[in-house]
Amino acid sequence: MAKADFHNHSTASDGKLTPTQLVDLAASRGVKIFALTDHDSTEGIAEARIAAARHEGFVLIPGVELSTDIEGDEVHMLGYFTFEMLENADLQAELAEFRAGRFERGRLMTEKLQAIGKPISWERVQEIAGEASVGRPHVAQALVEAGHVANIPEAFELYIGRDGPAYVEREKMTPLQAIQTLRKYGAPAVFAHPTFTKSFDNVVPELVKAGLAGMEVYYKNYDAETVRSLAAKAKKYGLLPLGGSDYHALNNPGEREPGDIPLPDHVAKEFLEKELPWVPTGALN
Numbered sequence: 001m002a003k004a005d006f007h008n009h010s011t012a013s014d015g016k017l018t019p020t021q022l023v024d025l026a027a028s029r030g031v032k033i034f035a036l037t038d039h040d041s042t043e044g045i046a047e048a049r050i051a052a053a054r055h056e057g058f059v060l061i062p063g064v065e066l067s068t069d070i071e072g073d074e075v076h077m078l079g080y081f082t083f084e085m086l087e088n089a090d091l092q093a094e095l096a097e098f099r100a101g102r103f104e105r106g107r108l109m110t111e112k113l114q115a116i117g118k119p120i121s122w123e124r125v126q127e128i129a130g131e132a133s134v135g136r137p138h139v140a141q142a143l144v145e146a147g148h149v150a151n152i153p154e155a156f157e158l159y160i161g162r163d164g165p166a167y168v169e170r171e172k173m174t175p176l177q178a179i180q181t182l183r184k185y186g187a188p189a190v191f192a193h194p195t196f197t198k199s200f201d202n203v204v205p206e207l208v209k210a211g212l213a214g215m216e217v218y219y220k221n222y223d224a225e226t227v228r229s230l231a232a233k234a235k236k237y238g239l240l241p242l243g244g245s246d247y248h249a250l251n252n253p254g255e256r257e258p259g260d261i262p263l264p265d266h267v268a269k270e271f272l273e274k275e276l277p278w279v280p281t282g283a284l285n
Contacts (some may be wrong), residue, residue: 003283004033004268005258006061007078007192007216007244011130012036012044013065014137016249019048026258027055032283033268034258035244037063037078039135040098042086049083057283061276062086064095065192066182068175073199074162075175075207076192078216078244079182080276091185098172099133105170106134112166113139118148118159136160137250152252175203179210188213188275190242194230195222201233208237213275218243218263220256227262240271 009015010022017025019036026034036048045062052060062081067074085091106129110122120142129138140155149155159166173181179189191207194200194215204212217230218241234241243263245256265284272279 001030001259002218002243002261002263002268003031003259003265004243004263004272005031005245005247005261006035006063006080006190006242006263006268006271007037007065007219008035008247008258009038009065010036010044010048011132012041013038013132014129014135014248019044020051022247022249022258023048023051023055023058023060027052027058029257029259031259032057033059033061033272033279033281035061035063035078035080037065037244039065039067039133040095040102041133042081042092042095043132045083045086059279059283061279064187066098066178067172068178069169069172070175070199070203073197075178075197075203077175077178077182078190078192078242079178079185079187080190081185081187082278085185085187088185094181101170101172103134105168106136106139108168109136109139109160109166110142112168113143113148113159116159116165118143118146118166120146120148137248141250152250175207176210179207179212183211191215191239192244193219193246194233195219195226204233204237204239208239212239214240214242214271216243217241218261218267220245220247220261221254222262224262240274241267242271243267 010019066077140152143155182189269284
């Protein structure tokens, strides 16, 4: 079990646990430093902060995950803020615009699914999302409920993944724009789950020049060989290694709960000391 986890999702985006439930779960599992990184949203941070205050020695890091596009591929970028940064109106306006794009994409996906004989209700997708911004996992859950697929990964693989017949693009920034945006608001940028990006080695050098701070090396179920390979790449490009469970509470096969990652304390501590010096690291000593 790791004492730090830098990648988690709540009902503020496409997770199934409320920010309070998520913080309580992480604390119960021995996590001491915890980042909430909802997609295009920091809406869950205020609630998570109240919950975090109930757990002695527990530190909440406000974060976000931005989805960005390159030709034929995606890059997801994690950013980490101070609480004061979240009050910036321009930042919140930019995030709201991205959430609006997710909403429209979800609606268009339901239309495409109807056209290919896999109908789901747009109203039901919105019910599943609740107060959160609609995302593809909400569409996937509706597909499961409708009996079109057995589980969420299958929904992505067969229908709503990038190569699926119901996939819909949405307006996204490029990875460079994401890094520039995060840096503009004082947030270090970290390349999320790099093995998901087929062209990783082609795009990273330019991102490093733009100010990329780190990359996920200790990501949920990466095996030891993958971790070693990614650690070597992080060293090659001068990036700080980091890790997270990417927990959504969706009961997907192999899902890891907060802290169930092989992130060494000293690795987490180095990142915090260099990029988030306001975070106390005593729990990692």
